[in-house]
Amino acid sequence: MSFGGGGGNKKALEFQKEQVKQQDTFNKQQYEYNWGIDAETGEQLTNADGTKQGANWGQHYYNIETLEKRKQADQEQRAYQEETARQQWEMGKSQQTYQWEQQDKIYDKSEDQYEKTLLFNQLEYNDALERENQVLEEQFIQFAFENQNIIADLYEGVGGKGFDQAAQKLGLLKTEDAIESQKQKQLINLKQQTQSSRYADASTKIDMLDKKGQQQFREAGLVQDLAFNEANNRFKKASLFMDVAQQGRGAEFQNELIRRQTSAAYADAAHKGQERAIEALQRQGQAQLSQAGRSQGKAVQMVLAELGRQSAYISETLIRGSSVAEARQKFNDITAESNKAKASLAINQIGEDNKNNLQKTLLNIEESQRNLKISDSKSALNLDKIKKEIFNNIENTTLDVKTLENNLLHAQSETGLNLKKIDWDIDNLGSRFKNNQDVLRASIESAVEVSALNQKDILRDKQQANLEAEARRMIDPSTNRDALNLDNFMPIDLPEAVYQDPLEPKLPPAPIPGAMPDTSMGVAGIAGAATGAAIAGIGVATATAGMTGTFGALAGGPLGWIVGGLSFLSQL
Numbered sequence: 015m016s017f018g019g020g021g022g023n024k025k026a027l028e029f030q031k032e033q034v035k036q037q038d039t040f041n042k043q044q045y046e047y048n049w050g051i052d053a054e055t056g057e058q059l060t061n062a063d064g065t066k067q068g069a070n071w072g073q074h075y076y077n078i079e080t081l082e083k084r085k086q087a088d089q090e091q092r093a094y095q096e097e098t099a100r101q102q103w104e105m106g107k108s109q110q111t112y113q114w115e116q117q118d119k120i121y122d123k124s125e126d127q128y129e130k131t132l133l134f135n136q137l138e139y140n141d142a143l144e145r146e147n148q149v150l151e152e153q154f155i156q157f158a159f160e161n162q163n164i165i166a167d168l169y170e171g172v173g174g175k176g177f178d179q180a181a182q183k184l185g186l187l188k189t190e191d192a193i194e195s196q197k198q199k200q201l202i203n204l205k206q207q208t209q210s211s212r213y214a215d216a217s218t219k220i221d222m223l224d225k226k227g228q229q230q231f232r233e234a235g236l237v238q239d240l241a242f243n244e245a246n247n248r249f250k251k252a253s254l255f256m257d258v259a260q261q262g263r264g265a266e267f268q269n270e271l272i273r274r275q276t277s278a279a280y281a282d283a284a285h286k287g288q289e290r291a292i293e294a295l296q297r298q299g300q301a302q303l304s305q306a307g308r309s310q311g312k313a314v315q316m317v318l319a320e321l322g323r324q325s326a327y328i329s330e331t332l333i334r335g336s337s338v339a340e341a342r343q344k345f346n347d348i349t350a351e352s353n354k355a356k357a358s359l360a361i362n363q364i365g366e367d368n369k370n371n372l373q374k375t376l377l378n379i380e381e382s383q384r385n386l387k388i389s390d391s392k393s394a395l396n397l398d399k400i401k402k403e404i405f406n407n408i409e410n411t412t413l414d415v416k417t418l419e420n421n422l423l424h425a426q427s428e429t430g431l432n433l434k435k436i437d438w439d440i441d442n443l444g445s446r447f448k449n450n451q452d453v454l455r456a457s458i459e460s461a462v463e464v465s466a467l468n469q470k471d472i473l474r475d476k477q478q479a480n481l482e483a484e485a486r487r488m489i490d491p492s493t494n495r496d497a498l499n500l501d502n503f504m505p506i507d508l509p510e511a512v513y514q515d516p517l518e519p520k521l522p523p524a525p526i527p528g529a530m531p532d533t534s535m536g537v538a539g540i541a542g543a544a545t546g547a548a549i550a551g552i553g554v555a556t557a558t559a560g561m562t563g564t565f566g567a568l569a570g571g572p573l574g575w576i577v578g579g580l581s582f583l584s585q586l
Contacts (some may be wrong), residue, residue, distance in 0.1 A: 034528055049521055054523065070519045077516035085513060092508045099505035107500045117491035124488035131483040139476040143469060152463040157458050164450045171443040175436050182436070186429040193422045197415050204411040215397060222393045229386040233379050240375040247364045258357040265350040287344060290325065291351045295358075325352060391533035438567045 042053035050059040050067030059067040065075060295322070325348040496502075 038525065038527045041529070049519075051521075053526070074516055074519050081513060081516065085511070088511045092511075095496075096505065096508055102503050103500060103503070110498075112502055114491070114495065121488050121491050124486075128483055128487045132480060135479040135483070138479075139472060146465055146468045146472065150461060153461045154458070157454055157461075161451070161454055164454070168443060168447040172440055175440050175443070178436050179433060182429050182432045184423060189425040190422060193425075197418045200411050200414045200418075204407055205250045207407045208404055211400045211407075213399050218393050218396045218400070222390060225386060225389045229382045232382050235376045236378050236382075240371055243371045243426060244368055247368055250364055251361055254357045258354055261353045262350050265346040268346050287325070287348045287351060291348075291355060292318065295355060307352050322352065325349075355459050394402050485576040 045051055046053045046059075046068075048069050050071060051057070052059055061067055065071065325345075
């Protein structure tokens with residue numbers, strides 16, 4: 015039983031292997047049929063025109079050709095529908111233009127009749143109104159004559175009062191002119207006096223400036239003289255110093271020539287000469303301290319004379335007691351010392367001259383300033399006097415002007431009272447005139463009211479006639495024509511159909527040996543059927559897009575999709 019069972023299984027296995035082998039062969043053949051792929055080499059097979067072989071590719075090429083034919087048919091159908099719509103619109107436009115022209119002719123005739131009726135009514139109204147205005151104008155003329163008499167009475171009364179007012183105002187004006195003239199005279203006199211005072215004030219101030227300038231000039235001259243004297247004295251001092259130095263150098267030169275021979279005698283004589291010189295200087299100093307001025311000068315000269323006598327005595331003594339050379343040397347020394355003493359005295363005198371010049375200059379400047387102060391005080395008194403005179407003139411003029419103004423006020427008050435009385439009389443005349451005018455105005459207003467009522471009746475008749483003409487008037491047929499004009503409804507171009515190209519088949523995996531493929535149509539076949547159905551549905555929608563009415567709307571919408579669905583089911 016085991017052997018038998020084993021043999022059956024082997025046959026079954028071989029049978030299955032044979033079935034799988036046959037199935038693989040079938041799968042390859044089917045893959046080659048559907049996609050044009052060589053089962054042995056796996057290469058894509060092509061037709062003579064270069065297109066790919068295979069049932070799926072054939073279906074794809076068929077779908078493309080079907081789409082192109084559908085596009086051509088839809089284009090021809092669209093052109094036919096657009097041309098038909100254009101012809102229908104042109105025919106409707108011609109009918110509309112003819113109807114509007116006939117309506118306009120009838121309306122123009124009605125408008126012409128309406129305008130003539132209104133013109134006739136206006137002429138009738140104008141004539142009636144002119145007659146009524148003529149009646150009212152005659153009444154106005156009568157009232158005008160009555161008013162002229164009233165105005166003449168008022169003019170006569172007011173005119174007399176006007177002359178009275180003019181007389182009062184003329185008298186017041188004459189008084190005002192006289193007072194104003196006096197006031198101006200007073201003011202002009204004050205102005206003249208003020209100007210004269212200003213001239214005197216300016217003259218006084220100019221004198222003050224002149225005196226001040228003269229004082230400054232004198233002070234500058236005194237200072238200049240002082241500086242000149244001091245400079246001259248400095249020159250004198252320098253000249254004395256130069257003379258003393260020159261004499262000293264000469265004496266030294268002479269003494270140097272004889273010093274070698276008479277040194278001993280020269281020393282003694284020099285000693286004595288020096289003592290005499292010192293004594294002379296002491297006496298000179300005492301004379302300067304004890305005396306001053308000319309007395310001082312005389313004392314100094316006496317000292318110098320005594321010094322000269324002593325020097326001559328010493329010289330004489332040297333001549334007698336010594337050799338000539340020694341005596342000459344001593345004389346030179348004494349002469350040099352004497353020159354120094356004279357120079358010193360001259361320098362001291364120059365210093366005294368400088369002091370005297372400085373004191374005199376200061377005294378002169380002080381005296382000049384004192385004179386200037388006195389002159390300024392006198393000028394200030396004159397200025398105060400001038401100001402007082404101006405103040406007095408202003409007070410007197412102000413009092414006079416005040417008096418004139420009071421007189422003017424009295425005259426104005428009197429004239430104002432008289433003018434008020436005249437105004438009262440004029441007011442009475444105006445009241446009577448106003449009453450008469452009120453009576454006349456009431457009569458005029460009554461006549462005008464009656465005339466206005468008559469004119470209202472005339473206007474009412476005219477309006478009634480115009481209303482009747484308006485009722486017979488045609489309504490303008492051109493109203494809202496713009497909205498109904500077929501130019502606003504010109505045929506529009508049909509929309510271009512939108513097409514979707516067929517989806518290119520996607521190559522599936524090659525058959526695998528031993529695999530059990532699905533025997534149904536597969537994805538590619540379903541896709542091809544769906545593509546064709548969609549193309550058919552779109553074509554129906556495009557063909558029916560140009561139809562008018564309810565059927566066109568349904569065909570372009572849900573109906574198109576229903577047709578496409580039925581086509582898809584039929585292919586399945």
